[in-house]
Amino acid sequence: MxxxxxxxxxxxxxxxxxxxxxxxxxxxxxxxxxxxxxxxHHMFMAQTLKEMSPLSEEKACGCYIVDQEHYQIASGFSGQLDSSEHDVSCSHAISVALLRMQRVEKSGEDCVMYTSRFPECAECVKRIREAKISKIVYWVDDNDDVDREEDKDSLEIDGVTCEKYRPMRRISIDFY
Known part of the structure; x- marks a missing residue:
């Protein structure tokens, strides 16, 4: 004592x-x-890619595609085009990531796409169908009041499962 x-x-x-x-x-x-x-982790990567976009907050998007083993296949963010991608008609994150996936000659079968927003562009949806992506996991902002049921139904008819990401807890990573 x-x-x-x-x-x-x-x-x-x-x-x-x-x-x-x-x-x-x-x-x-x-x-x-x-x-x-x-x-x-995968949704965090999509959100981090969104932060790399030079576009406004309303237009910024990140896309991260992984296979069944959780390996990154391709990624992209909106507004990200380099000189070798001049043939792309759409500079959205999804189109950029799918173009890069095509370059490595990887099929989208059994791949999961994580996006910081639901695909709204007809060109992006068309590319998702062509790539035969199996599943889309998308983030929904609190102020996003648009009903996506019709869009989700059309993708699910083509065999693409759509899942709204539901965060279970707040994740914060500090870089010093």
């Missing part, structure tokens, strides 16, 4: 709080509980 008085109760309390704050992030197996899932 003498060590407690000499060390100070405030120091002991500090170390107890540190111990329990670290311990609560580990599960019963000793593994972290706060890791992100593949699903969260």
């Amino acid at each position: 003498d060590w407690l008085i000499s060390y100070g109760l405030d120091h002991l309390l500090f170390w107890i709080i540190c111990y329990f704050s670290l311990a609560k992030q580990l599960g019963p197996t000793g593994k972290r509980l706060d890791y992100i899932t593949w699903h969260q």
